[in-house]
């Protein structure tokens with residue numbers, strides 16, 4: 001994965017997922033399998049996508065006590081995915097256990113999947129942070145604090161909004177991965193997302209990779225929507 005446009009493969013039926021991928025023919029894609037896909041289709045889905053040559057971000061956002069997360073990561077490492085994540089809110093010990101588990105489960109001679117921490121979900125607004133979650137710091141401060149914890153725990157990067165990429169890079173260095181969902185074209189419906197930018201803005205803010213779901217998967221012509229997104233994402237490099 002190198003500056004990927006990752007498609008979030010969120011579908012409520014296997015057949016819809018198959019029809020969607022069929023439209024891309026032989027093209028090798030960067031795909032995100034999230035809770036919906038994994039809980040529906042499980043490990044065979046990962047095996048199928050890998051066999052087709054796709055690169056996989058397994059977005060299960062693990063968040064539990066360190067021992068449980070470490071052991072779960074050890075099991076996930078066996079799937080030989082490219083990228084996987086935890087919630088940074090689980091704390092440094094939990095994240096370090098995740099990294100250790102991933103290393104322990106990676107087959108000799110293979111490189112371990114990259115591991116990133118979710119800072120604050122892109123569906124969380126500044127107001128929600130204060131009123132519901134009772135976090136008194138601003139979104140930028142909170143995301144940057146979580147990013148530092150993630151770096152201290154030895155992870156490779158974070159999931160955040162593109163709006164926070166600059167401060168994350170200032171705190172953790174330019175090579176620290178920033179994977180940014182909450183991507184829409186200017187004309188798209190933002191749905192439940194709050195911290196939203198266009199692919200072009202994400203590029204100019206310095207996102208390492210972007211994640212796009214419904215704007216592509218629910219489009220009347222998904223392949224055309226993917227190409228528009230890709231052009232905007234890659235066009236400004």
Ligand SMILES: O=c1ccn([C@@H]2O[C@H](COP(=O)(O)O)[C@@H](O)[C@H]2O)c(=O)[nH]1
Pocket residue numbers: 008010034118120121122123159160181182183193211212213214215
């Ligand atoms: O902060 C986060 C973390 C993960 N996601 C996931 O990305 C996609 C986005 O889907 P859209 O349809 O483009 O909104 C989805 O799978 C989320 O689970 C996120 O949006 N924000």
